Amino acid sequence: xxxxxxxxxxxxxxxxxxxxxxAEKPFAPKTLPxxxxxxxxETVELIMNMPNLLVIDTRKETEYTKGHIQGSISLSDTxxxxxKLSQYAPNKSQAILFYCNGERCLRSSNAAKKALxxxxxxxxxxxxxxxxxxxxxxxxxx
Numbered sequence: 001x002x003x004x005x006x007x008x009x010x011x012x013x014x015x016x017x018x019x020x021x022x023a024e025k026p027f028a029p030k031t032l033p034x035x036x037x038x039x040x041x042e043t044v045e046l047i048m049n050m051p052n053l054l055v056i057d058t059r060k061e062t063e064y065t066k067g068h069i070q071g072s073i074s075l076s077d078t079x080x081x082x083x084k085l086s087q088y089a090p091n092k093s094q095a096i097l098f099y100c101n102g103e104r105c106l107r108s109s110n111a112a113k114k115a116l117x118x119x120x121x122x123x124x125x126x127x128x129x130x131x132x133x134x135x136x137x138x139x140x141x142x
Contacts (some may be wrong), residue, residue, distance in 0.1 A: 025104040027125055032109055034116045035125040038097070040132045046097060048069065048123060054089050054096045056080075058107035059130065069099065069133060070141040077111040082118050089120065097124035102131030 055072040099106035
């Protein structure tokens with residue numbers, strides 16, 4: 001009986017430890033060739049100085065409704081198609097800034113890669129995204 005108990009305990013421990021490792025979110029890439037990486041302060045400068053800047057929140061809609069950068073639109077990376085992006089940015093020279101939850105979120109980097117593949121020319125990437133925005137006390141829209 002003890003052998004069965006210890007065997008089950010070992011199996012459970014292996015499953016639990018493996019699941020914990022898998023559950024950890026990967027880091028976004030450090031750089032993204034073809035984009036201009038910005039931080040929170042630089043994002044504010046861009047918004048203030050580029051009235052035509054399209055700011056895209058690539059997080060889930062439920063996250064967007066809880067709070068987002070003022071003036072941003074919600075378009076998740078998984079739902080972003082060339083047709084949908086073209087509705088907001090028909091000109092491929094349009095300046096676009098992508099952000100998501102931060103360094104442990106791949107949504108903004110995935111969306112920026114798609115935009116680059118579709119020949120958009122001026123892509124800003126706010127890698128540290130929403131986490132930095134909130135941490136620095138930047139204005140939030142709901």
